[in-house]
Amino acid sequence: MTTGLVLAGGRSTRFGDVDKAFVEFDGSPLVKHVVDTLDAVSGQILVSCRKAQRSRIEGALSEIETPLGFVIDTESIGPLGGIRDGLSRSQSEWTFVVACDFPLVSHQLLAVLSASEEDNAAVPTVSGEQPQPLCGRYRTDPTLDAARSLLEAGERRPMELLDRLDTTTVDIQEVPTIGQDELVNVNTPADLRHIDQRTRDH
Template identity: 40%
Template sequence: MSAATGVVLAGGRSRRFDDGDKALATLDGDPLLVHVVRTLAAVTDAVVVNCRADQRPAFETALADADLGVTFAVDDRPDEGPLAGLTRALASVETEYAVVLACDMPLVPSASLASLLERAADAGTTVVPRTAGGFEPTCAVYRVDRAVAAADDAYDDGERSLHALLERLSPTVVDSDAIGLDDRALTSVDTVAVLERFREQNGRDR
């Protein structure tokens, strides 16, 4: 498997989550952030967490309690959207590929990310899964050099979304079902109601 760095996107304000920072909400006894870092650590050589400066102390505590070592890429442009967060994180990545996963997607299987990474290495490019609803840019593998250049250009042009980045990258697209990503795995835990539903369903499948 190609050398890769895991990137957790966790710098959002959790505005739809009315019980604090969603990254620290617990599922099966662990914060969502811990689940996502563990998933990435299973398929990468290192993990970088992108977050705001005010989030870092609580994140460090949560990850230390779980004995998970990470580095942090603290937002230099907070509240500027996911494109700014990803750009900041990728600037700290030294490997050819970055496996990106949002902090609110704790059910994504590591095997699915490994499949994306393998396809990215074979194609030499960014690989993104697609569902019936469209692309999933926060569960994808980015070729770092091209993504950094494209992200900088997109940001300079006033873009703030990851979909705008994908348009510039022309990624390889993979059907989500082909790599074991069903609707449940790709559901973002962005509200307390979604989290409660997962808890009722006995949380994460392992």
């Protein structure tokens, strides 16, 4: 069994007064797109969010069949805190970690990230760009240890996890079954318009 961990507790500062977890894309909130993808490949789904978000997220995910749990943020320390707290609740050897602002992530991408079990992490990238730590597959226990150690040292950047772990990096431009927009994360209304237009064009 693999656990799916969705990071939804961000403050969405670049979206103004709107919580981007609930911004609609193609008829559904962003958070539901990510959970729907994980629903098919996970035995358990955890959502890391703020207390004020929980009831609304539960409503958006009411049709999910996979057992659903919530990890409530108790500290404002960013996504690395959500990773730490979520992994501490994961009951699987492996955990998919996907931020809620990656609505185009597909089953095919998750399958490619699951192809190797030699390293403790597998994350995607696009040629010439940094790997994406908020859309990856992680071996739960060593990643939890690394996240705890980083936070205790005052480090909050999720990218640092990849330096602490043996990591496989997958260039999605070299995998024909993966869409080239899958790693577009929706940080602003302009990003949302971009992926909306691209999906309509296809």
